[in-house]
Amino acid sequence: MRFDKILGIHAQSLQLHAKRAEVLAGNIANADTPGYKARDFDFSEVLQQQTAQQSKLRTTHQSHIPLDNGIISPSEMAYRIPSQPSLDGNTVDSQLEHTAYAENAIQYQTSLRFLSGTIQTLRKAITGQ
Numbered sequence: 001m002r003f004d005k006i007l008g009i010h011a012q013s014l015q016l017h018a019k020r021a022e023v024l025a026g027n028i029a030n031a032d033t034p035g036y037k038a039r040d041f042d043f044s045e046v047l048q049q050q051t052a053q054q055s056k057l058r059t060t061h062q063s064h065i066p067l068d069n070g071i072i073s074p075s076e077m078a079y080r081i082p083s084q085p086s087l088d089g090n091t092v093d094s095q096l097e098h099t100a101y102a103e104n105a106i107q108y109q110t111s112l113r114f115l116s117g118t119i120q121t122l123r124k125a126i127t128g129q
Helices: 003-007 010-029 043-056 094-127
Strands: none
């Protein structure tokens, strides 16, 4: 019994949603910082890449360079293109960031509920209910 098969994509999804919340919160915190460039990543694209990578890449020898275990690599982060850039070079659109943060929080809670339901089902199966 492998937990990664049982829990499905939701365990990775939670990690990515948490990282995205961190990135979006950083954007919101720097809304008034001159020259700050808002960053984000395409959640579905990164999740798809990570699930494909997990099945392909493995180190097979102790001398191999270890895989980057970071949630998001710097190459996957992108700068936002502002709809209306400010004069000081800041690209943060507060309304857009707050909306993206709220949407991300809802998706995080959804994945958490799926995982919770799966864990409850496993508990019932283990106890024989």
